[in-house]
Amino acid sequence: MKKIYSLFAFLSLFMLSGCGVYNFTGASTIDAKTFQVNFFHNNADLVEPGIDRDFTLALQDLIMNQTNLNLVSNGGELVYEGEIVDYRITPMTATADQQAAQNRLTIRVMVRFTNKKKETDDFEKTFEFYYDFPGTSLPTGSVLNEAIKTIFERITQDIFNESLAKW
Template sequence: MKNLKFIVFTFIIISINSCGVYNFTGTGKIDAETFQVNYFQNNADLIEPGIERTFTLELQDIVQNQTNLNLVSQNGDLMYEGEIVEYRITPMTATADQFTAQNRLTIGINVRFTNKNKEDDNFEKRFSFYHDYPANEQMTGNRLTTALDEIYERITQDVFNASLAKW
């Protein structure tokens, strides 16, 4: 009976300790309390107004939602900064009579990540993703919103994984 109590006690202690090391976002233990996301300038050759603000807010949201770090406007332990370097629409497929059937919007973002507490984690890297859409539709309104949602969801998750989840 004494051995059973010891085994149960040991199991409980191990279970409690392991919860502090890992969480469902895959970040593990982050050696920081605050983060900041500086405004991402739009330096792409083709300018779509407002996409830089949307990306900045989306990156803030993903870090806030997947960690317990506090967002600050300056002197963050973790800092994200960079610029949008690509906004490009290209034809992807053609019809039999040589017209475009599908277009692709590609957005590329250069990200610089700085960790004041662990400089080995610092990086500068380009992230990009795309959204395909029918060529007979314009990249405006709901189509643009849908495309940005899809692209930014992927890019912000990739940035999060590279900076905090180490995937």
């Protein structure tokens, strides 16, 4: 009976030791302790004031919430930088009287990621997402806020997945 308890205790310890390295986000920070997100300037032809600051903060918040990395203003081991390169509103469908029935807001962001711990992870890539809204609505106020929030959630998660989660 004592052998069974010993075997059970050994197996339990072995199984629990594997749980220590599990990460729910799947993020691999390669021993990095710090990250920095440089300001993403808005270089789009159509400029919506404030989205550059909002995007920069959204990316910082996502990385802080999904990793144990510390945000620094310079000298980060993982560096995110880039610019908003496109902000456009396009009619997607039309009514019989040539009015827009649905519009699409699209935002595209160019990102340069530098990993000072593992240079093979470095990339320069464009991320883009969109939000559709009724043609009768103007892209202002709550419609614009919801659109930008939805787009930034998707783009920042895609950047996180490409740089740290490797999904």
